[in-house]
Amino acid sequence: MIALPFDPLLAILVIPAVAAALLALLPDYRLTATLNVFATLLTLLVAAALLIIDRPPVGRFLFVDDLNIVFIVLNTFVGFTTSVFSASYIGHELETGRLTRTNLRFYHAMYQLLMFAMNLALVANNIGLMWVAIELATLTTVVMVGIYRTHEALEAAWKYFILGSVGIALALFGTIIVYMAARPVVGEGLDAMIWTILISKASGFDPALLNLAFVFLLLGYGTKVGLAPLHAWLPDAHAEGPTPISAVLSGLLLNVALYAVLRFKLLLATNPGALAPGPLMATMGLTSLIFAAFMLYRRRDIKRLFAYSSIEHMGIIAFAFGMGGPLANFAGLLHMTMHSLTKSAIFFAVGHVAQVKGTQKIADIRGLTESHPWLGWSLVLGVIAIAGLPPLGIFMSEFLLVSSTFARQPLLAIPLVFGLLLALGALLQKLGGVAFGEPTGSLAPARASYVPMFAHLGLVLAAGIYLPPPLVAWFQQVAGALG
Amino acid sequence: MHSLEFDIAHLLAGGLVLVSFMLLYQDRLYAMLNVFALHALVLALSVAWQAYIQDAPHLYVTAGIALVFKAIAIPLVLHRIIQRLGIHRQIETVVGVGLTMIAGMGLVALSLVVMLQVTAGADPLAREDLAFALSVVLLGLLMMVTRRNAVSQVIGFMSLESGLVLAATGAKGMPLVIEISVAFSVLIAFIVIGIFLFRIRERFDTVDVQALDSFRGERR
Numbered sequence: 001m002i003a004l005p006f007d008p009l010l011a012i013l014v015i016p017a018v019a020a021a022l023l024a025l026l027p028d029y030r031l032t033a034t035l036n037v038f039a040t041l042l043t044l045l046v047a048a049a050l051l052i053i054d055r056p057p058v059g060r061f062l063f064v065d066d067l068n069i070v071f072i073v074l075n076t077f078v079g080f081t082t083s084v085f086s087a088s089y090i091g092h093e094l095e096t097g098r099l100t101r102t103n104l105r106f107y108h109a110m111y112q113l114l115m116f117a118m119n120l121a122l123v124a125n126n127i128g129l130m131w132v133a134i135e136l137a138t139l140t141t142v143v144m145v146g147i148y149r150t151h152e153a154l155e156a157a158w159k160y161f162i163l164g165s166v167g168i169a170l171a172l173f174g175t176i177i178v179y180m181a182a183r184p185v186v187g188e189g190l191d192a193m194i195w196t197i198l199i200s201k202a203s204g205f206d207p208a209l210l211n212l213a214f215v216f217l218l219l220g221y222g223t224k225v226g227l228a229p230l231h232a233w234l235p236d237a238h239a240e241g242p243t244p245i246s247a248v249l250s251g252l253l254l255n256v257a258l259y260a261v262l263r264f265k266l267l268l269a270t271n272p273g274a275l276a277p278g279p280l281m282a283t284m285g286l287t288s289l290i291f292a293a294f295m296l297y298r299r300r301d302i303k304r305l306f307a308y309s310s311i312e313h314m315g316i317i318a319f320a321f322g323m324g325g326p327l328a329n330f331a332g333l334l335h336m337t338m339h340s341l342t343k344s345a346i347f348f349a350v351g352h353v354a355q356v357k358g359t360q361k362i363a364d365i366r367g368l369t370e371s372h373p374w375l376g377w378s379l380v381l382g383v384i385a386i387a388g389l390p391p392l393g394i395f396m397s398e399f400l401l402v403s404s405t406f407a408r409q410p411l412l413a414i415p416l417v418f419g420l421l422l423a424l425g426a427l428l429q430k431l432g433g434v435a436f437g438e439p440t441g442s443l444a445p446a447r448a449s450y451v452p453m454f455a456h457l458g459l460v461l462a463a464g465i466y467l468p469p470p471l472v473a474w475f476q477q478v479a480g481a482l483g
Numbered sequence: 484m485h486s487l488e489f490d491i492a493h494l495l496a497g498g499l500v501l502v503s504f505m506l507l508y509q510d511r512l513y514a515m516l517n518v519f520a521l522h523a524l525v526l527a528l529s530v531a532w533q534a535y536i537q538d539a540p541h542l543y544v545t546a547g548i549a550l551v552f553k554a555i556a557i558p559l560v561l562h563r564i565i566q567r568l569g570i571h572r573q574i575e576t577v578v579g580v581g582l583t584m585i586a587g588m589g590l591v592a593l594s595l596v597v598m599l600q601v602t603a604g605a606d607p608l609a610r611e612d613l614a615f616a617l618s619v620v621l622l623g624l625l626m627m628v629t630r631r632n633a634v635s636q637v638i639g640f641m642s643l644e645s646g647l648v649l650a651a652t653g654a655k656g657m658p659l660v661i662e663i664s665v666a667f668s669v670l671i672a673f674i675v676i677g678i679f680l681f682r683i684r685e686r687f688d689t690v691d692v693q694a695l696d697s698f699r700g701e702r703r
Contacts, residue, residue: 128658162636166624169643173620176650179657180602180609188656208601 008053009062011046012076012119015039020112029094029101032108033087039112040080043119047076058196063125066478071122071259074337078251078344079115081452085348086111086244088449092355093242103147107242114140114248118256125195127175130260134171134224137253138164145241156236163233167223171260174216178267181209199267207273214277217264218284224257227318228288231311238307239360243351246303250310251344255336258314262321262482269483282322282412288315289419296426301360302353305430306346309386312423313339319416320401321482327404329479335397338460339386342394345456346382349375352448357441362430367439372446378453380435385460387427388420393463488536489608495529496615499649500591503622506642507587508580512565512634516558519638523554526645533612533652542652549648553641561634583629590621612653619646 019039023032051073055064064072090107093099099107114137121133142164146157175193182192185204191197202210223230238246265277292312299305317339320332352375353368354360368376385392398420405413502522509515527550534542578586598614623643627636651657 158633162627162640165640166627166643169620169640169647172647173617173650176647176654176657177613180613180654183654183656190658192656193658206602208603212597212601 007056008046008050009056009059009064009123012043012050012072012123013062013116015043015046016112016116016119020109020116023112024105024109027101027105029090029104032105033090036108036111037080037083037087040076040083040115043115044076044080047072059125060190060194061126061129062123063196064123066481067262068122068259070333070337070475070478071255072119074255074340075118075122075252076115078340079118079248081455082244082247082251082344082348083111085247085351085449085452086242088447089242089244089351089355092447096355098148099242107144107147110140110144111244111248114144114253118252121256122259126190126193127178127195127198127263128193130195130263131168131172131175134221134257134260135168137256138168138224141237141241141245141249141253144245145237147242148240150240152236153240156233156240160233160237163223163230167220167230169220170216170223171220174213174220174264177209177213177216178264181205181213195263199270202267202270203272205271205274207271207275210268210271210274214264214268214274214280218261218277218280221257221260222284225254225261225318226288226311226314227284228291228311228315231288231292234311235304235307238310239301239303243303243347243354246307247344247347247351250307250347251340254310254314255340258317258321258336261318265321266483278322278324280322281318285315285317285319285322286412286415286419288312289319290415290422291315293419293422293426296423297429299430300362302350302362302365302430302434303347303360305362305427306343306350306386309423309427310339310343312419313343313386315419316398316401316416323401323405323408323412324483325404325408326476326479328401328408329482330475331397331400331404333475333479334463335394335401338393338397338463341456342382342385342392342460345453345460346379346386348449348453348456349379349382352446353379356444356446359441362434364441365434366441367435367437369435371439371441371443374450375446375448376435378450378457380431381457381461382453383427383431383435385457385464387424389424391461391464393460396464396467492529492532492536492608493611495525495532496612496649496653498525499529499645500615500618500622503619503626503642503646504584504587506638507583507622507626507629510580512632513562515635515638516561516565519642520554520558522642522645523549523557526648527554529649530652537655539656545648545652549645553645557641561637565634578629583625587622587625590625591618594618594621609653609655613650616646616650616653619643619649622646 016039019035023035026032026035050064050069090099090104094101094104117133117137117140121130121137124130124133142157142161145160146153178198179192182198182201182205184206185201186192186197219230226234238249261281265281268274268277288311292308292315295308296305296312299308313335317332317336320328320335353365353372356372357365359365368379370376385394388394388398402413402417402420405416499522502518502525505518506515506522509518527546530542530549531546534540534546594617595614598610598617602610602613620643623639623646626639626642630636630639
């Protein structure tokens with residue numbers, strides 16, 4: 001075991017915060033784009049170091065345990081690859097004049113601020129602090145979604161803002177009720193908001209108050225997860241903002257909100273009198289899955305298509321964690337990781353495709369594998385992965401989930417499989433048109449950054465073929481802790 | 484018998500619910516701003532009273548923020564924005580006033596029934612405060628749903644946040660972190676909204692959100 005000369009938990013917060021301030025001040029976009037990549041890389045290295053060093057002691061505000069370290073590593077990794085993609089993406093946006101240099105300074109600063117907020121939400125040991133961090137993450141993404149200032153972008157940002165704020169407000173109300181439930185047992189003051197203290201004493205809380213709190217928290221943070229029927233902001237926000245932001249939204253921010261729900265689910269699970277939180281989550285997850293699967297058929301905008309696919313997958317993940325038990329939790333964790341990697345890779349490909357073709361309409365994009373083989377085949381691979389076909393990673397997690405559902409609740413497995421097949425059909429149908437046939441639109445070669453895309457897809461492919469035993473052991477341990 | 488302290492806290496929290504109802508049926512923007520200022524004033528009084536009876540001086544800060552920021556600064560700024568945009572006309576409500584009021588009463592009844600049943604074990608001051616707070620939150624939500632105008636949606640959102648502040652102060656000994664963050668989030672939210680209002684104006688010559696709805700990406 002190695003000891004670091006600084007506190008790694010503090011470092012994954014300080015690096016993005018300092019970078020945000022720096023990026024807001026520097027004018028040159030090439031320099032800032034590089035600096036953005038550098039800062040996210042540094043954060044990733046520190047986060048990876050958390051895996052091997054001794055865990056820092058549990059603090060009153062920050063802590064790291066088996067659950068959140070999965071999220072932190074995933075978060076910083078996708079944050080890093082997205083910044084690499086973003087560097088080539090924004091160069092094009094600058095040339096076409098969709099973004100100005102001032103916009104870009106703002107964009108980079110907001111990107112780092114978003115990273116800061118998400119990391120803070122993940123390492124917070126205080127339910128109030130966690131709420132503040134998620135609120136900050138929401139606000140930064142709102143302004144980034146609206147950055148193009150077109151009609152659609154403004155509408156999307158406004159809708160996201162209103163729905164996100166309502167969600168966040170309900171979550172705060174739930175947080176206050178948790179405090180009220182904890183106060184008689186833990187005592188007044190800060191202690192009654194500290195997660196590690198709450199979980200150790202949760203069995204003595206008033207179950208009725210906890211139930212009420214969970215309903216608010218599930219609705220509130222569930223809005224941010226994008227679970228139906230609270231998903232309305234999600235497709236617009238994904239479609240109209242810059243593509244790197246779509247990738248971060250789908251791959252990371254939805255996970256962070258889900259993490260908050262999971263924390264409170266654990267709290268309820270330790271209280272014998274409280275309602276079982278699992279069925280509520282499973283119901284919302286299944287509803288989202290089937291709803292989104294039907295909606296996939298009617299999409300005409302390619303980014304919207306994959307936004308609905310995100311709703312579908314968040315539904316699957318919520319269902320898996322709702323089912324509970326070691327196997328379903330394992331499937332949920334694996335699915336979450338695979339979905340983050342695959343979906344951001346798809347958005348990287350789609351971002352370059354939309355730039356080359358100058359449109360996001362599915363009908364106007366044809367024959368990609370012929371005109372742009374690298375982009376086209378990456379997209380094909382990504383869609384095959386996201387649709388859950390073997391031998392890729394998502395097939396593995398979906399298979400685990402379906403088999404564990406069959407073993408425990410056969411009746412629930414029917415709608416689950418139905419939803420999965422429905423989504424598979426829709427995605428393959430749309431993919432056929434986009435990837436094959438006579439190429440249309442611009443045939444100009446794409447100046448794309450392929451490395452992040454290939455890195456993600458390579459990992460997903462590798463996970464589908466062979467999961468290294470240390471990873472399995474790690475996820476099993478987390479799945480066991482999730483109950 | 485309850486003490487005088489309890490009665491006054493009750494009166495102020497109940498007053499906040501009443502002003503929330505008044506917000507529901509305002510159909511002119513200027514009048515709505517005045518009612519919102521009143522709303523924030525009642526909130527400030529209520530929080531200050533809680534600070535007094537709980538002997539928690541830090542709550543006075545929260546009361547001060549509510550008074551200065553929400554009761555004075557925001558209405559003034561919004562007043563100027565409305566003036567500059569020249570939109571001091573009637574508000575179009577999606578549903579009629581009568582229907583909205585009935586829905587509002589239903590929501591208040593719902594929150595009382597839910598809260599009083601669930602919190603039977605908690606101390607009476609906190610539980611009634613929470614019931615009122617939930618009513619204010621739900622009424623704010625109702626206002627956001629029934630309005631189409633961006634400015635009135637913002638006011639609906641801020642009245643919703645008032646309900647949250649009321650709940651946070653009613654929960655005895657809740658750390659200051661939360662109250663400040665609530666105030667801060669309102670501030671940030673307001674800045675964001677302010678930017679948006681101007682951008683929307685820049686692009687559409689209207690702040691009517693319904694006009695935005697016609698630009699749905701799918702129907703291009």
